[in-house]
Amino acid sequence: MSLPLPYMERTRAYYLALGYDNPYQWAAHDDVPFAPLLMPLNKARVAIVTTAAPFKPGAGDQGPHAPYNAAAKFYDVYKAPVDPLPDLRVSHVAIDRAHTSAEDTDTYLPITALRRASARGVVGAMAEAVVGLPTNRSQRTTREVDAPKVEALLASLAVDAAILVPNCPVCHQSTALVARHLEANGLPTVVMGCAKDIVEQAGVARFVFSDFPLGNSAGKPHDRESQDITMTLALDLLAEATAPRTTVTSPLQWSGDDRWKEDYANPEQLTAEDLARKKAEFDAAKSTAKTLRAPS
DSSP: OOOOOOHHHHHHHHHHHHTOOSOOOOOOOSOOOOOOOOSOGGGOEEEEEEOOEEOOTTSOOOSTTOOOOGGGOOOSOEEEESSSOOOEEOTTSOOOTTTOOOOSGGGTOTHHHHHHHHHTTSSSEEOSEEEEOOOOSOHHHIIIIIHHHHHHHHHHTTOSEEEEEOOSHHHHHHHHHHHHHHHHTTOOEEEEESOHHHHHHHOOSEEEEOOSOTTOTTOOTTOHHHHHHHHHHHHHHHHHOOSSSEEEEOOOOSOSOOHHHHHTTOGGGOOHHHHHHHHHHHHHHHHHHHHHHSOO
16 A cells, blocks of 8 residues: 655645745644543444535535535534435535545545444434534634534534544644544544544544545445445544544555545646646635635
């Protein structure tokens, strides 16, 4: 198996190549809070925390294969019932759009996999709602605003543990920061993700790493077995971890070809024209996001 893609290094080089000379400083912690699961897993009530966005009518293409869509971003923590399945999308984040499509919701929103685990008696129950966490480049906002809101919504759902499922690079950091807050306040968590370097540098209690393109934290598309294996790894880790910084690597492989690792945000594979076009697209997306976030 090849080495995981170094997302922090790759994105730093990418944005420098675009002309942004102030590289992002990723969260890093030495200390990691840890809350043990205080009951058998088959008695526990578990919730999902997702960075997927509620579908916004009129906000442009948000479907499978959609390009990055800043208009689809959201900025407030939310709660959405799991029955019927909520219409949550990932067109707003920097997932790997060349090698995955977000066509199968179960790859980034593992409601059905957790429901199957509950039906098998592996967990006591699945919460009746998922909690949505915004992707936020401001670590302070994530820690001081979003994390307490997530904690309050999980408390309202009376859960015993939470599974956090990120998509883009910053999503991985945001979920790690929220997981740290939840652990520090006594709620066991497991992060299910694809950006190993970001999550482990931020420092979490439990992490299931899948070496897949971003957007597939919960398993491979249209592959129920893969999704069930990934969920089982997460649930087992909730029950069995005895110390923080416990990482389990999924044995599953994306394919026999690791070309996706070379392609993702790699400035060495882009021409000057490509970089100019991508910078213009990024500037336009930032302008759209700033407009949406501005108080009315």
